Amino acid sequence: MARFSKRVGREVLEGHPRLPEWITKERVKLGDLHGMKRGLRDSHLHTVCEEARCPNRTHCFTHGTATFLLMGEVCTRACGFCSIQSGKPRALDAQEPLETAERVAALGLRFAVLTSVNRDDLPDGGAAHFAETVLAIRRRNPGVGVEVLVPDFLGDLEAVARVVAAGPAVFNHNTETVPSLYPEVRPAGRFERSLRVLAHAKELGTALYGTAFRTKSGLMLGLGETEAELMTTFEALAKAQVDILTLGQYLRPTRHQLPVKRYVHPDEFADLGAKAKAFGFATVYAGPLVRSSFNAHEVAELEGISIA
Template sequence: MPRFSKRVGREVLEGHPRLPAWITKERVKLSDLHAMKKDLRESHLHTVCEEARCPNRTHCFTQGTATFLLMGEVCTRACGFCSIRSGKPRELDPREPAETAERVAALGLRFAVLTSVNRDDLPDGGAAHFAETVLAIRRRNPGVGVEVLVPDFLGDLEAVARVVAAGPAVFNHNTETVPSLYPEVRPAGRFERSLAVLRRAKALGTSLYGSAFRTKSGLMLGLGETEAELATTFQALAEADVDILTLGQYLRPTRHQLPVRRYVSPEEFADLGRQAKAFGLRTVYAGPLVRSSFNAHEVAEMEGVSIA
């Protein structure tokens, strides 16, 4: 049996499985990231690509794309899988919506993705800031599609409505894992609460924008979930009218996050993608290095979202 040791308040698995070839072939080239990182720093902006150590950041940055991380780089939660710093965040930067819109213009993006840290310290969880940023991008960049990847707003469905009313093309909220693993992986989250967020977004978005509005969610694999649990989760997401599902391999950002229990092969990802579609999830993007916002514009186009 694997042995565990305690380090910095996290369980760290000794002798965890080696990275397979389908993971190690994708190397992050730091030299390729320098120009994009410098540009973002000068704009006082953050990206989840850097803060969460995404394995795809070389690909996205060299393509001139990034997922903007709103409301600072400090999160009010401490999820077991995430390397973003936890603590007391700073006050919101009122310049951020306009600066994000300007950066979208400067990069010539056709599709912009916005996410954030959890801001449970704010009365609305940051929903108004999300909405203001979406509106700023749409004013400055007519025709550019916007995807939001939002937290659960502690279940505040009025906060969900405020974001949807700003007019994102895709509303994304990740359930992250199967319900049984929430206490370890996402201790401040609740699976049913996340489903309620997705259901509310879909119902309101459809009433406001018709069939063009899309909802999306994502799961990480390799944390200890079973195939039966995944099937139950696929069914729950389909019943919440989720349109798009991403399935990717959990990769431990640093030794202080949860260990990888196993690496899922590309062939198994393809099979799970087919299973998810069988439950009624129309578009499923599955693979070891798939992340919620990776190639988000391509996934949106698969779903018929109009992009400039």
């Protein structure tokens, strides 16, 4: 028998919700998939697509896109939703910015997405490495747009400024969930800190590049948030002048991560997306398989961001 709670999103069947029919897997050409993965590994690069077991990784790989995971595959944090290995990272690879730029060229990408593990062991959280990679891509690939999906740099606003100054078209930092769930979902994160990062990036980026500069953030649904909490979170992100908001379904990567509290129906995603849009975001993308960097090049085109 199903048990229900007042939290938006919570329907539990015998302790765990069943995978609904609208969560499906796309058939892929394995040859194309393996070719993409082999090329990345031959260049010693990592993708968040594989490390975090993104449900869209086969789609992105077979369409010749990927989100590059910088600064290694070991994270200094252990978030409840993420399957990336936690521990002591290795020293930074000084060749990674150039290697990433070369791989972007080899793949023929029009829009590159860069993210990273958290590197709280570094004085700047890895901001200089992000900036160097953005600049390397732009030098090697004139006309290619770059989105950065950054950690919170422990609130270091100078680190934020360093990344913005490198000239990404989109500055993305995910708040991931509502503030009340941070202790279990993002125990080392702070919601207000993330808001400061986003607001500072928007202020600096607008001063440097005008309205062409975009900020972006994303939330996972199905972790136990209430609708009232979502509305409050939308309002806070809008006040931080976030331009683009993504809302997607949390999918448990392995049994070691937090369980899904409920699967949100596509109709509810549409309704929540409309409610979020009313807070003033330029664009809201909402749906079960929406991810922050999924089809980022298409998002950029829809937003009018130049990528050519």
